[in-house]
Amino acid sequence: MKHPLDRTDIDNAWCPGCGNFAILKLLKEVLTELELDPKNTVIVSGIGQAAKTPYYIGTHMFCGLHGRALPVSAALKLSNPALTVIAEGGDGDMYGEGGNHFLHTIRRNPDIVHIVHNNMVYGLTKGQASPTSQKGFKTPVQVKGVNNEPFNPVSVALALKAGFVSRVNIGNYTHAKSVLKEAFLHKGYALVDVFQPCVVFNKVNTYKWFKENTAEIEDSHDSSNLLSAMQKALENAPVPIGIFYQTMQSTFEENLRGDDTRALYSLSHDIDKLQLLFGAY
Amino acid sequence: MNETKVPFEATISDQAVSLPEKREEELPGRDSISILIGGAAGTGIMTLEKILTGAFKRSGYFVFSTKEYMSRVRGGSNTTLLRIADAPVNAPCWYTDIFIALDTDALSHAHERLTDHTIVLADENITHEEIEITKIPVSRALKELGGRHYANSYVTGVIFGIFGLDEAVLTESMEALFDEEEIHKNKAAMHQGVVYGQSLKDLPFPKLPGQLQQKTNSMHLMDGSSASGFGFLAGGCNMITAYPMSPSTGVLNFMASMSEHFTLLVEQSEDEIASLNMVLGGWFGGARAMTSTSGGGFALMSEAVSLSGMSETPAVIYLAQRPGPATGLPTRSEQGDLNLAIYSGHGYFGRIVLAPGDLQECIDFGYLAFELADRYQMPVITLSDQYLADSIGMLKRVDFSAYVQRRYILPTDALYERYKFTENGITPRGVPGLGEGLVVSTSDEHDERGQITESSHMRDKMVKKRKKKISLAILEAHSPKVMGEGSIAVIGWGSTKGVITEVLRELADPRLFQVHFVWVHPLDPRHLEMLKETKTNIVIENNVTGEFSDILKKHDIDIHHRILQADGFAFFTDLLKEKLYNLVKEQK
Ligand SMILES: Cc1ncc(C[n+]2csc(CCOP(=O)(O)OP(=O)(O)O)c2C)c(N)n1
Ligand code: SF4
Numbered sequence: 117m118k119h120p121l122d123r124t125d126i127d128n129a130w131c132p133g134c135g136n137f138a139i140l141k142l143l144k145e146v147l148t149e150l151e152l153d154p155k156n157t158v159i160v161s162g163i164g165q166a167a168k169t170p171y172y173i174g175t176h177m178f179c180g181l182h183g184r185a186l187p188v189s190a191a192l193k194l195s196n197p198a199l200t201v202i203a204e205g206g207d208g209d210m211y212g213e214g215g216n217h218f219l220h221t222i223r224r225n226p227d228i229v230h231i232v233h234n235n236m237v238y239g240l241t242k243g244q245a246s247p248t249s250q251k252g253f254k255t256p257v258q259v260k261g262v263n264n265e266p267f268n269p270v271s272v273a274l275a276l277k278a279g280f281v282s283r284v285n286i287g288n289y290t291h292a293k294s295v296l297k298e299a300f301l302h303k304g305y306a307l308v309d310v311f312q313p314c315v316v317f318n319k320v321n322t323y324k325w326f327k328e329n330t331a332e333i334e335d336s337h338d339s340s341n342l343l344s345a346m347q348k349a350l351e352n353a354p355v356p357i358g359i360f361y362q363t364m365q366s367t368f369e370e371n372l373r374g375d376d377t378r379a380l381y382s383l384s385h386d387i388d389k390l391q392l393l394f395g396a397y
Numbered sequence: 398m399n400e401t402k403v404p405f406e407a408t409i410s411d412q413a414v415s416l417p418e419k420r421e422e423e424l425p426g427r428d429s430i431s432i433l434i435g436g437a438a439g440t441g442i443m444t445l446e447k448i449l450t451g452a453f454k455r456s457g458y459f460v461f462s463t464k465e466y467m468s469r470v471r472g473g474s475n476t477t478l479l480r481i482a483d484a485p486v487n488a489p490c491w492y493t494d495i496f497i498a499l500d501t502d503a504l505s506h507a508h509e510r511l512t513d514h515t516i517v518l519a520d521e522n523i524t525h526e527e528i529e530i531t532k533i534p535v536s537r538a539l540k541e542l543g544g545r546h547y548a549n550s551y552v553t554g555v556i557f558g559i560f561g562l563d564e565a566v567l568t569e570s571m572e573a574l575f576d577e578e579e580i581h582k583n584k585a586a587m588h589q590g591v592v593y594g595q596s597l598k599d600l601p602f603p604k605l606p607g608q609l610q611q612k613t614n615s616m617h618l619m620d621g622s623s624a625s626g627f628g629f630l631a632g633g634c635n636m637i638t639a640y641p642m643s644p645s646t647g648v649l650n651f652m653a654s655m656s657e658h659f660t661l662l663v664e665q666s667e668d669e670i671a672s673l674n675m676v677l678g679g680w681f682g683g684a685r686a687m688t689s690t691s692g693g694g695f696a697l698m699s700e701a702v703s704l705s706g707m708s709e710t711p712a713v714i715y716l717a718q719r720p721g722p723a724t725g726l727p728t729r730s731e732q733g734d735l736n737l738a739i740y741s742g743h744g745y746f747g748r749i750v751l752a753p754g755d756l757q758e759c760i761d762f763g764y765l766a767f768e769l770a771d772r773y774q775m776p777v778i779t780l781s782d783q784y785l786a787d788s789i790g791m792l793k794r795v796d797f798s799a800y801v802q803r804r805y806i807l808p809t810d811a812l813y814e815r816y817k818f819t820e821n822g823i824t825p826r827g828v829p830g831l832g833e834g835l836v837v838s839t840s841d842e843h844d845e846r847g848q849i850t851e852s853s854h855m856r857d858k859m860v861k862k863r864k865k866k867i868s869l870a871i872l873e874a875h876s877p878k879v880m881g882e883g884s885i886a887v888i889g890w891g892s893t894k895g896v897i898t899e900v901l902r903e904l905a906d907p908r909l910f911q912v913h914f915v916w917v918h919p920l921d922p923r924h925l926e927m928l929k930e931t932k933t934n935i936v937i938e939n940n941v942t943g944e945f946s947d948i949l950k951k952h953d954i955d956i957h958h959r960i961l962q963a964d965g966f967a968f969f970t971d972l973l974k975e976k977l978y979n980l981v982k983e984q985k
Contacts, residue, residue, distance in 0.1 A: 123848075126848055129849075154835070155829075155830065155833065155835070156829070156830050157829075158682075158829050160678070163840070168849075171848060171849060174835065175835065176829040176835050176836045176837065177835075177836075177837050177838065177839070177847075178677075178678065178681050178708075178838045178839075179838070179839040179840055179841065180674065180677065180704055180708070180840050181674070181700055181701065181704050181840055184670065184671075184674040184701070184704075187638075187666065187670075187671035187672075187674040187675045187678065188674050188675065188677060188678035188681070189678065190675065190678070191636065191638060191664075191674075191675035191676070191677075191678035191679040191682070191684070191686065192678040192679070192681055192682040192829075193682075194636065194662055194664075194679065194682075194684075195636065195678070195679045195681075195682030195683055195684035195686075196682045196683060196828075196829070196830055198830060199682065199829055199830055216667050216668060216670075216671075217667065217670075217671055219667070220666075220667035220671070224664075372662050372663075372664070373660075373662065376660070379682070379683055379828075379830060379831070380635050380636065380660070380662075380679075380682065380683050380684040380685070381403055381682075381683025381684070381804065381806055381828055381831065382402060382403065382404065382683075383404070383635065383660050384404040384405060384633060384802055385630060385633060385635070385659050385660075385802075386659070387797050387798050389658060389659070390627070390630055390631065390659075390797045391796075391797050391798075393655070393658060394617065394627055394795060394797065395617075395794075397617040397618060397619045397623065
């Protein structure tokens with residue numbers, strides 16, 4: 117069925133059965149239900165299967181380079197704070213190639229939603245390990261299985277006191293939707309790490325595996341408590357999903373611009389002032 | 398969202414911007430003296446430079462100063478060279494008339510720059526076997542005043558005393574730099590220096606040139622970094638995202654200081670990769686964004702330079718060169734990154750590379766960088782170098798209202814297509830939130846809508862669209878500045894402008910004339926025709942292979958001689974004069 121946010125006549129490059137489809141559907145539904153105007157919404161992505169998401173949805177988009185969506189997003193939000201900005205990509209894109217930007221974007225705290233399709237594998241380049249691949253995972257490159265400790269985006273984000281830290285499983289659609297909505301409503305940087313099965317290259321972390329190995333965080337969890345959030349983030353049998361932590365901090369745009377939210381394209385410099393400042397030399 | 402308008406809307410069919418008023422190039426000073434001051438880093442040698450340049454200008458002289466320093470925060474041996482003249486000077490000299498050594502190391506460091514006529518001044522405690530020194534009692538005076546850090550003020554006083562200049566002028570210059578607490582002791586030190594300087598008047602000091610109070614009063618004194626910054630502001634820059642790297646940091650600092658006065662967003666990014674991606678995000682959202690960097694940082698940016706080319710997102714990059722490869726000589730100068738600027742990035746796409754040669758050109762072409770990036774939707778790189786960025790000189794009043802600010806963004810309609818084919822290859826640029834259309838930008842090969850495509854026909858058409866933009870930009874290239882006429886062209890680009898001008902004036906050889914390139918890429922072959930008519934072409938470049946000479950050769954220009962230097966220094970007038978003289982004396 118056609119959704120108002122569908123781009124018409126676009127050929128989708130994802131494999132049948134891929135978890136990306138459900139994430140795309142979820143995103144469209146959330147944008148519609150929150151009545152976010154597509155004309156004021158930009159999705160910024162990098163490179164990878166997940167990073168193709170913006171091509172299939174009727175908002176503005178900037179599809180840039182592998183790993184670089186976050187710096188683009190932060191500066192875009194700064195240039196026009198009235199825009200809703202979403203940064204989207206895969207685990208390789210966001211935590212591997214873009215790892216440094218991940219750390220520093222959290223520190224900046226721009227008011228953006230950061231959606232990471234976490235399938236624990238590189239899809240587009242055909243099945244190498246990603247930073248979140250589990251130990252022992254065998255690939256054509258990691259022939260004896262992955263040796264490295266998997267990257268834990270949630271605990272890393274918490275260590276940097278990110279404003280909103282969450283993880284969902286796309287197989288648990290209703291729960292994922294409620295969390296994504298909260299992420300959009302949060303003012304400041306919001307991480308949504310989404311477990312998403314790659315049905316072609318990851319035969320270990322399947323729909324079934326994610327279902328059996330994840331558990332919703334209980335209601336009693338105090339999401340304003342950083343220490344207990346960190347404790348939760350380190351649990352892995354089962355892996356908790358939900359909102360780990362949420363706190364309000366001033367945003368990147370506010371810190372640099374105060375309450376001036378005018379689009380930079382509408383502004384020009386005061387030439388008299390420039391003349392005066394030059395005159396002081 | 399509120400209805401917002403774009404100020405100064407423009408389209409590509411509007412005439413290209415010409416720079417304000419044709420300016421007379423002023424000839425360099427007829428009469429000048431040079432003062433070299435040497436000391437360790439962290440002892441205030443830069444403060445001394447600021448006080449003295451300001452005070453000499455206030456006294457009615459044209460001044461120029463340039464520094465040479467080691468890559469360390471304290472210690473080492475650094476020098477500042479001042480030239481004082483009766484007309485503009487824009488180049489350093491190697492040999493100096495007066496040398497002031499603030500410590501013993503400075504003597505050995507500057508030994509080679511002294512001639513039989515150089516007067517060397519140093520503290521009583523400093524001795525040297527081969528150098529004759531005129532002693533000044535700096536440390537004795539400072540002991541009474543209670544602190545070594547007044548040495549600079551004392552020395553400025555000595556210089557003013559020697560030449561019998563007005564102490565009040567020196568005080569004024571000093572007051573602009575020190576706060577209440579410090580000024581008192583510094584003034585006292587300066588006064589003692591003046592008195593001592595006056596007592597030296599029987600020494601055979603070189604004569605100061607004539608004063609031109611009225612002329613210098615109306616002029617401005619600044620370094621190359623500030624001039625570039627004023628140019629970028631004139632171009633409407635309202636965002637700078639950069640990672641510090643000498644010698645580009647001067648621009649970053651300048652812009653940060655200006656953010657107190659303008660809507661100008663400054664972010665120190667985590668690395669250069671982020672810097673340029675942020676610049677692209679900024680432009681995509683409608684900002685006028687730039688980054689500043691040096692060769693090592695620019696190397697990291699090449700991926701995003703390529704993205705700017707493919708996505709047709711404008712970008713302005715200020716690249717202040719220093720010697721490489723790798724970390725090279727962090728605080729020294731070279732014109733060694735021209736090829737990097739022209740060829741960085743993968744795939745074929747257009748870009749413009751500008752290399753201003755003096756303060757006025759820093760302003761003009763800093764402004765033009767923004768105009769061009771917006772107009773052609775491609776990266777524009779402005780090249781500077783440590784020498785140009787750090788040296789201080791004088792320039793005439795600039796009328797900023799003459800720099801027309803234009804914005805090439807249009808409100809979109811519902812059917813807007815970001816990469817629509819047009820006659821000249823340029824699609825009007827929309828930004829998110831302005832108008833009805835969706836703006837779809839991408840790094841992948843795409844169709845007119847911005848959707849990924851692997852169609853060979855579409856690929857071919859898009860490649861041609863981007864190529865057309867280059868052809869169009871070439872037509873707008875600024876021709877090289879030709880100064881004088883003759884049969885032997887002395888060709889330079891960027892920061893060698895001043896030194897070549899002065900050398901040619903000094904040699905006064907009617908065969909020699911100067912050709913100075915600021916627009917260094919892409920070149921318009923029509924501008925090069927004249928170089929086919931000259932008998933001899935000599936290119937002077939501050940690098941080891943002659944990067945620009947090779948580009949001229951590719952355009953079928955015969956290069957007969959190259960004068961190259963890659964020792965970490967910019968060219969010196971006296972040394973270059975000798976080289977050029979020896980080269981042309983045999984020529985017909
Ligand atoms: C600089 C650079 N290096 C490598 C690549 C090749 N590459 C494209 S996608 C990708 C990995 C994507 O993995 P992930 O982000 O997990 O996304 P997925 O395809 O699994 O959704 C790589 C390595 C590239 N495009 N650019
Ligand atoms: S390769 Fe994997 S992640 Fe990519 S579309 Fe196919 S199933 Fe999805």
